[in-house]
Amino acid sequence: xxxxxxxxxxxxxxxxxxxxxxxxxxxxxxxxxxxxxxxxxxxxxxxxxxxxxxxxxxxxxxxxxxxxxxxxxxxxxxxxxxxxxxxxxxxxxxxxxxxxxxxxxxxxxxxxxxxxxxxxxxxxxxxxxxxxxxxxxxxxxxxxxxxxxxxxxxxxxxxxxxxxxxxxxxxxxxxxxxxxxxxxxxxxxxxxxxxxxxxxxxxxxxxxxxxxxxxxxxxxxxxxxxxxxxxxxxxxxxxxxxxxxxxxxxxxxxxxxxxxxxxxxxxxxxxxxxxxxxxxxxxxxxxxxxxxxxxxxxxxxxxxxxxxxxxxxxxxxxxxxxxxxxxxxxxxxxxxxxxxxxxxxxxxxxxxxxxxxxxxxxxxxxxxxxxxxxxxxxxxxxxxxxxxxxxxxxxxxxxxxxxxxxxxxxxxxxxxxxxxxxxxxxxxxxxxxxxxxxxxxxxxxxxxxxxxxxxxxxxxxxxxxxxxxxxxxxxxxxxxxxxxxxxxxxxxxxxxxxxxxxxxxxxxxxxxxxxxxxxxxxxxxxxxxxxxxxxxxxxxxxxxxxxxxxxxxxxxxxxxxxxxxxxxxxxxxxxxxxxxxxxxxxxxxxxxxxxxxxxxxxxxxxxxxxxxxxxxxxxxxx
Numbered sequence: 001x002x003x004x005x006x007x008x009x010x011x012x013x014x015x016x017x018x019x020x021x022x023x024x025x026x027x028x029x030x031x032x033x034x035x036x037x038x039x040x041x042x043x044x045x046x047x048x049x050x051x052x053x054x055x056x057x058x059x060x061x062x063x064x065x066x067x068x069x070x071x072x073x074x075x076x077x078x079x080x081x082x083x084x085x086x087x088x089x090x091x092x093x094x095x096x097x098x099x100x101x102x103x104x105x106x107x108x109x110x111x112x113x114x115x116x117x118x119x120x121x122x123x124x125x126x127x128x129x130x131x132x133x134x135x136x137x138x139x140x141x142x143x144x145x146x147x148x149x150x151x152x153x154x155x156x157x158x159x160x161x162x163x164x165x166x167x168x169x170x171x172x173x174x175x176x177x178x179x180x181x182x183x184x185x186x187x188x189x190x191x192x193x194x195x196x197x198x199x200x201x202x203x204x205x206x207x208x209x210x211x212x213x214x215x216x217x218x219x220x221x222x223x224x225x226x227x228x229x230x231x232x233x234x235x236x237x238x239x240x241x242x243x244x245x246x247x248x249x250x251x252x253x254x255x256x257x258x259x260x261x262x263x264x265x266x267x268x269x270x271x272x273x274x275x276x277x278x279x280x281x282x283x284x285x286x287x288x289x290x291x292x293x294x295x296x297x298x299x300x301x302x303x304x305x306x307x308x309x310x311x312x313x314x315x316x317x318x319x320x321x322x323x324x325x326x327x328x329x330x331x332x333x334x335x336x337x338x339x340x341x342x343x344x345x346x347x348x349x350x351x352x353x354x355x356x357x358x359x360x361x362x363x364x365x366x367x368x369x370x371x372x373x374x375x376x377x378x379x380x381x382x383x384x385x386x387x388x389x390x391x392x393x394x395x396x397x398x399x400x401x402x403x404x405x406x407x408x409x410x411x412x413x414x415x416x417x418x419x420x421x422x423x424x425x426x427x428x429x430x431x432x433x434x435x436x437x438x439x440x441x442x443x444x445x446x447x448x449x450x451x452x453x454x455x456x457x458x459x460x461x462x463x464x465x466x467x468x469x470x471x472x473x474x475x476x477x478x479x480x481x482x483x484x485x486x487x488x489x490x491x492x493x494x495x496x497x498x499x500x501x502x503x504x505x506x507x508x509x510x511x512x513x514x515x516x517x518x519x520x521x522x523x524x525x526x527x528x529x530x531x532x533x534x535x536x537x538x539x540x541x542x543x544x545x546x547x548x549x550x551x552x553x554x555x556x557x558x559x560x561x562x563x564x565x566x567x568x569x570x571x572x573x574x575x576x577x578x579x580x581x582x583x584x585x586x587x588x589x590x591x592x593x594x595x596x597x598x599x600x601x602x603x604x605x606x607x608x609x610x611x612x613x614x615x616x617x618x619x620x621x622x
Contacts, residue, residue, distance in 0.1 A: 103181075104177055106176070259486060297337055306475060
């Protein structure tokens with residue numbers, strides 16, 4: 001019977017002069033004498049039909065106007081031709097349908113990393129997982145566009161959401177991508193297919209870049225998001241003219257000293273009627289409308305104005321990092337635009353840092369490489385923002401000359417004494433040091449987080465623990481009253497040289513050899529000290545392993561001068577004088593409280609003081 005049907009379809013296709021012959025896939029189960037539940041039989045037949053679709057020759061599927069070539073599922077042509085009739089049928093039967101639009105989040109990055117052949121395999125795997133989870137009698141599943149699947153279902157909303165959550169978990173567990181879903185529940189009698197899909201799409205897009213939220217159901221909350229977007233597009237340019245949008249400045253501290261090393265410029269929109277509009281409510285909208293460059297250049301100019309204001313008042317010029325959108329970086333013209341503003345105010349490039357989002361690596365890698373090079377030629381440092389928020393990795397950072405990476409604050413969520421976050425952050429800092437990239441961790445809220453980051457050698461920290469963002473007037477006042485809290489610009493290279501030390505390896509090795517010292521870890525007792533006048537020295541850094549081993553170190557406080565009074569401290573100052581200004585490390589034995597210790601020390605850098613790092617172990621030198 002099935003073969004006869006295929007022959008008739010082929011005959012009528014010729015009679016109607018169709019360009020291609022529609023193909024059919026069928027699944028059937030022979031009834032046995034033993035009674036079986038009808039639902040089970042239908043599911044078995046459905047599985048056979050789906051398998052036949054998958055096994056169709058590519059040419060056969062390509063010839064079928066209504067079948068997706070890669071997955072074997074029905075496609076958008078099928079949906080737009082038959083969905084209206086199907087929804088009308090369901091409505092007549094008194095059944096409420098829902099449209100679910102799925103998006104494979106991270107598909108483009110996956111294709112870039114693994115190639116399109118692997119990408120097609122991924123789509124087939126996702127289609128199988130979706131089919132296994134949505135196979136009720138009235139479920140219709142299809143591949144709608146490139147990385148979107150669409151489902152028509154009559155499932156009640158709560159069971160539907162549970163199934164969506166399950167399949168999203170299955171997908172993320174199987175592959176390094178995510179699954180997002182937007183749901184629109186049709187009103188009774190509603191059969192406008194295009195409008196229904198558009199509203200499901202709006203619900204899906206309302207999720208944004210959130211990694212926690214899997215689905216969104218269209219309703220007043222989603223519509224409010226789009227109302228806000230309309231407000232942004234209608235009022236943005238006027239807000240720029242009226243001065244409603246301004247730069248605020250959040251401090252970034254150097255872990256080693258606790259001093260403020262720089263500030264990040266953050267865009268703030270204060271509307272007379274709506275009050276403060278959060279950045280996540282206008283930045284993505286401006287990016288989609290390709291208006292973001294107007295905002296970024298406005299903030300950059302306000303930063304330069306603030307720096308020029310401080311310089312004119314005889315205050316320290318603050319070092320400030322400014323965010324540029326991936327949209328800006330698709331052309332080298334952004335470098336010329338930024339340079340024109342900087343030169344207008346006469347601010348040296350060393351006082352300005354450029355921040356770019358991690359996502360640009362997968363979006364426009366070739367353009368990014370050229371833009372980074374151009375910024376470097378002009379004297380800027382380029383930072384990568386939100387590392388870990390997307391789908392790139394440390395492995396592909398070797399192709400880009402970033403000077404610093406900002407570790408996404410998501411890593412600190414659920415931070416506990418034995419949390420996996422510690423392992424991940426330690427690995428990121430270790431690998432970044434090996435690549436010659438500085439690290440900054442955002443979202444620091446408590447001293448425990450800060451102490452841990454200092455112990456593993458994360459150079460910079462940012463968060464509410466160190467202060468909220470300031471207006472330009474607040475910053476000017478801060479610069480006038482708290483200069484001792486600011487890192488002097490002429491000490492930046494000195495501390496930068498010290499910060500290059502990787503305390504997660506053997507730090508006594510020279511920098512070029514530290515990359516080879518794999519497996520040597522933070523459990524080695526070590527410290528970084530500065531030698532001052534009269535053989536007094538200051539601890540800039542020491543780890544818990546050193547404090548456990550030597551009581552003198554456990555009594556010491558970071559930043560306070562220590563006199564060479566005890567035998568332990570006297571031995572340290574002797575070794576400082578021995579290796580001062582030398583490239584090679586020195587070693588010595590000494591006895592302290594009836595124990596023999598071995599100290600190994602290396603000179604690091606000199607400015608007003610000399611800096612050294614040493615490790616300590618029990619037992620003499622063999």
